Amino acid sequence: MVARSIPFIELYAGDHERTVEHLTTELGLSRVAEAAGRTSRAVLLQQGTLRLVVTSGDGTEDFLEAHGDGIADIALACSDVTGTRAAALAAGAADLGATGDAPVVSGFGAVRHTLVPESRAGGLPPGREWVPVADRQRPAARIRLLDHVAICVEGGSLERHVEFYAAFGLQRYSSEFVDVGDSSMDSVVVRSASGEVTFTLVAPGSTTGTGQLDAFLRRNDGPGVQHLALLVDDIVAAVTEAAARGVVFLQTPAPYYDALAARFPDIPEEIGRLRATNVLADRDEWGYLLQLFTTSPHPRNTLFYEFIQRHGARGFGSANIRALYEAVERDRPAVP
Template sequence: MPALDIPYTEMYVVDRHKTVEYFTGSFGFEETAFSESPHVQSSLLRQGAVHLVVSSGPATESFLDEHGDGIADIALACDDVHGTAAAAVAAGGRVLPSDQGSVRVSGFGDVRHTLVPSGPEGFASVPADRTWTPARPGSTPSAGPAPVLSLDHIAVCLNAGSLHETVQYYIDGFGCERFYSEYVEVGAQAMDSIVVRSPSGGMTFTIIEPDAKRSPGQIDAFLQRNSGSGVQHLAFLVDDIVAAVREFRSRGIEFLRTPGPYYDMLADRIPSMTDQISDLSDTNVLADCDEWGYLLQLFSRSPHERNTLFYELIQRHGAQGFGSANIRALYEAVERERVDSE
């Protein structure tokens, strides 16, 4: 009774209209439906196979007070909702209160999972516990061809010491398979990561914890801003990252900048990328490779007040990894830039 896919993710935000404008006006999503009640107001955004629910209102305030803007619910499509819920409870999870027949179970931190039935006609891409009204066609700006294809993975940061227990919960409770693991050292900092994936390949979590024996780093900083475990970023799969970055950048998306020495070192790291270095440097896109191929990726700056959640663009050319070598390469590039400036 494994979970198969992620039909939608629900984000709680302080300012729903501002967040919807960010995704529609800059990232090219379309608002396809909305729901309004005294307790929660929600917008359904879609691009490619990605469905985002953006919600605010009294029902979201407790989460927002604790964590700020962030992912509160990751829906999981299942062949047997009640069987999956029972497996999650047996694995140490909890069934959570829900409305109108929805089944919800605990995930990590304060992030929950709504279990959605999957069948011959697919699964619902909106929460079933509220009434939805289709948005008027053309009510959000036209973004042209949609660069975002699907949700490649969800990156999760956990409090130190909880990684292996959480991974086992997703294996036993949701039928995930352990796909990849790596211990990453960056200077005096270090982190441990394990990737779990559904047997269908439609659901991938990159789960990370900091090494508490090493110096605090970016994972510790996220955990402090987020007041504990949570979703660090959503990774959107694209088929032409250079074109997508240029388009999104022209619409106001701010991406992280990459130090120049990174590209000086890239030809040595991945000789096959030499012809692409100019375009990658112009767009600050990062490159990594593994035994299956290579990938290109870039991260946005967080548009949220507490600098919690951010977004990744990723283009795959056979690679099945997640760009961990870029963490080291960026550290080395920054250090090289520092030394050269002295």
């Protein structure tokens, strides 16, 4: 009666061609299958175990009008679909019917969860007639899996969401509070026992309404997925190649690297290579990690991506949260 993995994530997009182009040509995912109707289009993309469904057309209009391009469904592969559905409904989820033979329940904001039996986690997403495709365009396979999903919710609602996801078997893993100027961010990480489902729940920590999370909630018309973190084995190569293909990454303050050599005298990556690619580094008691955010490729700036490389570290870059937060603050428009 618990969530074990994320078999796919569904992204609604207003400009289907441009979104698929970004995810394939720029981020490097490959087309696996397509499902097209008279008034709708869907394509399944994959690299490593990460699988994204990009959907446009019929059935997406209301979501897109309210929220812009964004994640509409985080599917969960469950050890007991019937039991997980019952637990979710008891915790306050709404019954949204079914997609094919897979039950669907509400999650946060307008995002839903399709519940898939664990035995079918590697199959095609339910509810469509998929046609397999052979993608001739296959960039270097840098993305290994989905490391975590960052979810932005309203201030003061973190504990309610933590309790809600306990019904899916996700338990509190860590928490963090960052105060930057007149805005702040509060966060709690919940994770499945399998380690394959990790949600980083973030919320405004102040009442000024001026921070980047407040701006996201306004642009998105409520809670939603802020970013997807993609695990890679060589972040310098991944960032270099993605940037050459057109992906735009956030810029890191130059003084950050002046202190990095003192903080990390023993990391094998040369500080100069990290500086050249704007990659940040952090460590915990288990090891260290490297990470970097993209800017949003979507019109309403509602979703972006993170590359992350782990060398034993189990955390999420707590020492980098301030630097990343400040980088996003500089990148976002002055007027939401």
